[in-house]
Every structure is written in C-alpha cells, then in structure tokens.
Amino acid sequence: MRVFLTFIAAILFYGPYAQTYAIIADRLIDGKTDKALDNPVVIVYKNKIVDINFSNKIPDSATVINLKGYTILPGLMDVHTHLLADGLDYNKDLYENSPSLRALRAVKHLSIALQNGFTTLRDVCSEGAGFADVDLRKAIDSGYIDGPRLFVSGPGIAATGNYVPYPGLQNWEIQLPTGTQYASGQDECIKTIRGQISHGVNWIKLYADWFYPTFNYDEIKAIIDEAKKHKINVEAHATSKEGIRMAIQAGARSIEHGDEFDDSLIQLALANHVYWSPTISVYEYFNYPLDTAYKYLNRAYKQKLKIVLGTDIGSYPWANNEVKELEYYVKKAGLTPMDAIKTATVNPAELLGKQNQLGQIQKGFLADIIAVKGNPLDDITLLQHVGFVMKEGKVYKR
Numbered sequence: 001m002r003v004f005l006t007f008i009a010a011i012l013f014y015g016p017y018a019q020t021y022a023i024i025a026d027r028l029i030d031g032k033t034d035k036a037l038d039n040p041v042v043i044v045y046k047n048k049i050v051d052i053n054f055s056n057k058i059p060d061s062a063t064v065i066n067l068k069g070y071t072i073l074p075g076l077m078d079v080h081t082h083l084l085a086d087g088l089d090y091n092k093d094l095y096e097n098s099p100s101l102r103a104l105r106a107v108k109h110l111s112i113a114l115q116n117g118f119t120t121l122r123d124v125c126s127e128g129a130g131f132a133d134v135d136l137r138k139a140i141d142s143g144y145i146d147g148p149r150l151f152v153s154g155p156g157i158a159a160t161g162n163y164v165p166y167p168g169l170q171n172w173e174i175q176l177p178t179g180t181q182y183a184s185g186q187d188e189c190i191k192t193i194r195g196q197i198s199h200g201v202n203w204i205k206l207y208a209d210w211f212y213p214t215f216n217y218d219e220i221k222a223i224i225d226e227a228k229k230h231k232i233n234v235e236a237h238a239t240s241k242e243g244i245r246m247a248i249q250a251g252a253r254s255i256e257h258g259d260e261f262d263d264s265l266i267q268l269a270l271a272n273h274v275y276w277s278p279t280i281s282v283y284e285y286f287n288y289p290l291d292t293a294y295k296y297l298n299r300a301y302k303q304k305l306k307i308v309l310g311t312d313i314g315s316y317p318w319a320n321n322e323v324k325e326l327e328y329y330v331k332k333a334g335l336t337p338m339d340a341i342k343t344a345t346v347n348p349a350e351l352l353g354k355q356n357q358l359g360q361i362q363k364g365f366l367a368d369i370i371a372v373k374g375n376p377l378d379d380i381t382l383l384q385h386v387g388f389v390m391k392e393g394k395v396y397k398r
C-alpha cells in the first residue's frame, strides 16, 4: 500500500512525463552548429531538453537511453503532405470514401511518418476531405492517436473550376465534390478564408495557379491579406513564373513546387523572405523530367534561398519514405548533407514560426529527437533508416 501511495504521489508531483532521460550517442547534429559534435549526453525532462553535455555527466535520477553507434538529430519536418489522400485512386476518395474513412486511414499515414522520424508535418490541403485534418490535429493533441505535431490547411482555396476534377471534365448537370474550395472575386475569396479560419486551420493553402495563372493578383492579395489579419500564413501552390511572382508579391510565406523558379524569382523570394518547398519526391515518383528543376534548385541553394523539405506525399503513396527527398537534394541538386538536414529541421521550424522550440537540439527546446546508425553526413541515405524517435519527451520508436 505504501509503495502504491508513493507511486500516486510521484505521479501527482511529476505528472505523466516525470521521467528524466539521458540520451548518449556517438555524435550530435544539433541543427545549429555546422559540424557534428562527438559524444553528446542530452538530458530530457518532461517534454523538453534541459541540458546537453559532452563530458559523460549523467544525473542519478536519469534513465539512460544508450544510442552508442548512432547519430542523434532534431525530429524531421515535412511541410508539404496530404494525410487525407493515399496516392492511389483520387476519384474514389472524392466520390466514394467518406472523410471519416479517410481520416481513419490517415491514422496509418501519421504512424508511418512518425516511425520514419517525422515529428512535425504541415498538411497542405485535405483534397476534398473538408476539415478532417483539423480533427487529426485535435486527436493527436488530445492523445487519442499518435502522430507528428500537425499544422493544417483544411480544404485549400482555388479559382473556380481550376482544380480536381480537371477543367473541362466537370459534370455540368450534377454538383460533384471537388478537391478544394472554389472562389472568385475578392469578396468571395475573403469570405472563404474567414470560413476556413473559423473551422480551425492554422495555415491557408492557396492555389495561386493551376498549370497556368488562374486567380488574378487582386484576388490573391485579398486572400493573403485576410489570412494575415488573423495571423495565419499562406503557402502557395505555384508552378508558373507568373503564379510564383504574384504569390510572392502578395505576401505568401512559402512557394510549393515552384517549377519555374528562375533567377529573377529567386531574387524576389530572397527580398521577401519566402521559403521554397520543391516537392522533388512526387516528381521523381511520377518520372517527370527534372533537369530544369534541379538546375533552379541548385541556383536557389547557392544564392541562399531557404529550402524546406516538402514531398507532396499523399499525392503518391505513403509507403514511400518522405526522407528520400533529402537524397535528391544531396545527390542531384548539390546540397551538402548538413544543409540538406537543415531543410528538414531549422528551416521549416523558422517557416512555421517555431524557431525557438523546434528544429534544434538545444537547451529549452521541445524534445523532438531522432537517431540513425552511423553518420548521415557521410551517407545521407542513412536517414531512411531511423532507429529511434522521441517526440516531446515521449519515445515512439526504439
């Protein structure tokens, strides 16, 4: 009985995360320092990193997590995902599968991402599943299901008729569901954004173009201005030069895809502190010609444009590891492994406005920590085999 009471007292005193962990490893990539640091000891208490030392100091109260032979890094982030899609039959999702079914399926996608080392995702359009992504975020925050921390965009907004089903293929007689919310004219755009924010999105997904420019500049500006009033940022799907230009000039925070991101647009993005999420993975998956994309990406990198890992997973099947994106950055776009890692850690943390909490292994930061065997600075593909995952001090993979 006394043992039991002591146990209850401990829970009351320390809460459910009372555990102190001491994580020891061969090396640390902390997200800030430009080289790996040898023999780290990272102390985690509750959901935070409370200390880091390199002199093997381990508090008596700590449970040791021995990751000798491993490199520890900040939890990874993907800023372009579609949790409510599975990359297979889009029409079946739109016309047959309910948002509830799709949300239940997304629980599996969340688990895959977390097990692969992704502790944060920005989901950028529910693809016709309404605000089911807001519910996924709530379910994770409430502890009903496990998953990465989510930033979600709900249904997204596109110019009337310019999304899926494709223009010219829409049934004129029956009002069928669409992959995004449509709007035209500044008033309707503003009303749509207010509605989406009222339903709990924390980002807006704007389709600034759809193969070619669709919204006019005034509409794009109205959407972004309205979102900003509510302190919500906008990620802009833009593949054409004109789409990219309008999105940046109107105040979008990140450009998604950015196929035609030439030198003048790179300069414009730099001047406006805009991030680029190139989604190479989806293009590689569907064998799109990528010579120009890699050329632009390399030039953007050399000019120090902030690249953020975005894959578009969900537009292709979740069975593919999102972190393969980093292999493309290193092997085909010329990023150093350390800079590639930053596209999945410090850069997206900044984009998400969480640069003081996420994306680094530093004292006071949330304890999102992953580990891989060996040194990913020697071989970036090692990150495709994450062996340890901790999110906010809780271990999800060991």
Ligand SMILES: [Zn+2]
Pocket: 080, 081, 082, 124, 312, 315
């Ligand atoms: Zn996408």
